[in-house]
Amino acid sequence: MGIIGHQKKLSYLQNFLNRGFLFPAFLFEGPEKIGKRTIAKEFIRGMQCEKTILGGCGSCPACINANAGHDTMVIDDVLAARCQTKELSYDPYGIEGVGHLMAFAHTTPLRAQYKIILIDNAHRLSFEAQNKLLKILEEPPSYCIFIFVSHKPESLIRTIRSRCLVVQFGLVPRNHILEYLDSKQS
Numbered sequence: 001m002g003i004i005g006h007q008k009k010l011s012y013l014q015n016f017l018n019r020g021f022l023f024p025a026f027l028f029e030g031p032e033k034i035g036k037r038t039i040a041k042e043f044i045r046g047m048q049c050e051k052t053i054l055g056g057c058g059s060c061p062a063c064i065n066a067n068a069g070h071d072t073m074v075i076d077d078v079l080a081a082r083c084q085t086k087e088l089s090y091d092p093y094g095i096e097g098v099g100h101l102m103a104f105a106h107t108t109p110l111r112a113q114y115k116i117i118l119i120d121n122a123h124r125l126s127f128e129a130q131n132k133l134l135k136i137l138e139e140p141p142s143y144c145i146f147i148f149v150s151h152k153p154e155s156l157i158r159t160i161r162s163r164c165l166v167v168q169f170g171l172v173p174r175n176h177i178l179e180y181l182d183s184k185q186s
């Protein structure tokens, strides 16, 4: 999978998938650039996979369709940059962005079991956007799962945080990185 460290977190998430027990909202928090977003994406693939394998098996119909991205929405810096270049007419982290997100959430999944909304750098959501988002988090459609990823979770309003299952990521121990690099060379 190309993910180093975080073994405990990965098995924790795999357990969720095994039991079919998914929470309506997750918050992946921890320092910047340690792979939270990558793991969130692997988790999403696992949720959509018929075999519920973290990262997806890659070959079941659900995985193939999940790759087409019908039932997953990603809000991230790349999308926000498209607003700056005027390719996108609204700020995905603003109130209008949340409007689009809610329209997406309120239509049933096309092919997969779940509709998943990944909000990377969720602390970029404006205060108004967060308040609007709260309405759907209070009564999310049964098939909907939110994953917030943030290295500044304190910028999320308390009422959002309290509705999330927090998965806390720490720095990857240096020896894990060295072991990984060694294994790549040998």
Ligand SMILES: [Zn+2]
Pocket: 048, 049, 050, 051, 052, 056, 057, 058, 059, 060, 061, 062, 063
């Ligand atoms: Zn699969």
